[in-house]
Amino acid sequence: MAERRGAGSAGGKLILCGEHAVVYGHPAIAVAIDRGTTVRLREASGLTLRGGDGAALRDARLEEAVRAIVAGDWEVTITSDLPIGRGMGSSAALAVALVRAWADATGEALDAAALHERAFAVERVFHGNPSGIDHAVSARGGLVRYRRTPDGPVLTPLPLPSWSLAVLDSGAPGDTRAMVAGVASRRPGIDAHLDAIGALVGEAEAHLDDPPRLGALLTENHRLLTAIGVSSTRLDALVALALDAGAHGAKLAGAGGGGAALALADDPEGIVAAARAHGVDGFVVRPRPGV
Numbered sequence: 001m002a003e004r005r006g007a008g009s010a011g012g013k014l015i016l017c018g019e020h021a022v023v024y025g026h027p028a029i030a031v032a033i034d035r036g037t038t039v040r041l042r043e044a045s046g047l048t049l050r051g052g053d054g055a056a057l058r059d060a061r062l063e064e065a066v067r068a069i070v071a072g073d074w075e076v077t078i079t080s081d082l083p084i085g086r087g088m089g090s091s092a093a094l095a096v097a098l099v100r101a102w103a104d105a106t107g108e109a110l111d112a113a114a115l116h117e118r119a120f121a122v123e124r125v126f127h128g129n130p131s132g133i134d135h136a137v138s139a140r141g142g143l144v145r146y147r148r149t150p151d152g153p154v155l156t157p158l159p160l161p162s163w164s165l166a167v168l169d170s171g172a173p174g175d176t177r178a179m180v181a182g183v184a185s186r187r188p189g190i191d192a193h194l195d196a197i198g199a200l201v202g203e204a205e206a207h208l209d210d211p212p213r214l215g216a217l218l219t220e221n222h223r224l225l226t227a228i229g230v231s232s233t234r235l236d237a238l239v240a241l242a243l244d245a246g247a248h249g250a251k252l253a254g255a256g257g258g259g260a261a262l263a264l265a266d267d268p269e270g271i272v273a274a275a276r277a278h279g280v281d282g283f284v285v286r287p288r289p290g291v
């Protein structure tokens with residue numbers, strides 16, 4: 001019998017506004033980005049995980065995540081240009097790419113609901129009890145409003161924006177599981193801030209094509225994220241740097257603690273150049289159209 005093979009790809013994401021509050025049923029808006037992950041599967045003896053350079057990856061959690069989808073003996077090669085732990089959806093893109101590669105290798109039909117459920121199993125290995133926004137946006141692409149309800153996730157596609165975002169790297173990974181647990185431990189004292197984040201997302205949705213207005217809302221979102229205890233001195237400094245460099249607005253991206261900040265600006269390359277002048281690594285990401 002011919003050796004079975006399969007491949008699947010998925011994009012990363014940035015949460016424009018609403019992270020953490022989304023875990024508690026508030027809406028959030030996220031954008032799929034033009035960086036992502038590809039998984040290639042080749043039937044082999046034993047389970048082997050490799051990076052894009054061919055080097056073996058030995059990571060118990062990664063192996064557990066792969067085993068949530070892949071049964072039997074395979075060589076699994078993971079190629080990605082998403083930095084890990086930067087709130088850019090590296091685990092979600094891996095989850096979606098893995099499920100797609102497995103369906104490709106086994107010839108299974110995969111509808112959107114099955115893709116979401118299976119990728120969720122992978123995300124739970126990495127993040128405990130995630131809202132599901134990361135892999136929902138990774139799978140669908142585009143700009144999306146996401147809400148978790150008792151009946152399942154509600155995904156509303158929004159018009160693809162014309163703006164790009166500058167991403168400024170704090171230099172340290174964030175730990176989503178720990179940050180989400182920290183927020184849970186500070187409730188109900190911080191619930192008014194979570195409600196304010198939810199309300200802000202509604203306002204942001206009405207101003208998606210108005211960068212100055214949207215930017216001000218992003219900066220306000222950062223202030224609220226600081227108030228719920230998920231920012232850091234470093235992330236606050238990156239936001240200040242972006243605003244000083246002329247951004248309309250900036251905020252931490254994703255779970256916080258470490259990771260990255262995103263900035264909305266007429267000239268995102270200029271924000272990245274200003275960051276580099278301060279020794280901060282950064283790059284520009286563009287929206288990835290929906291499927």
Ligand code: PMV
Nearest residue numbers: 019020087130131176254255
């Ligand atoms: O994976 P990150 O760092 O983008 O964070 C995910 C967003 C959170 O709202 C903090 C958690 C979640 O499950 O929605």
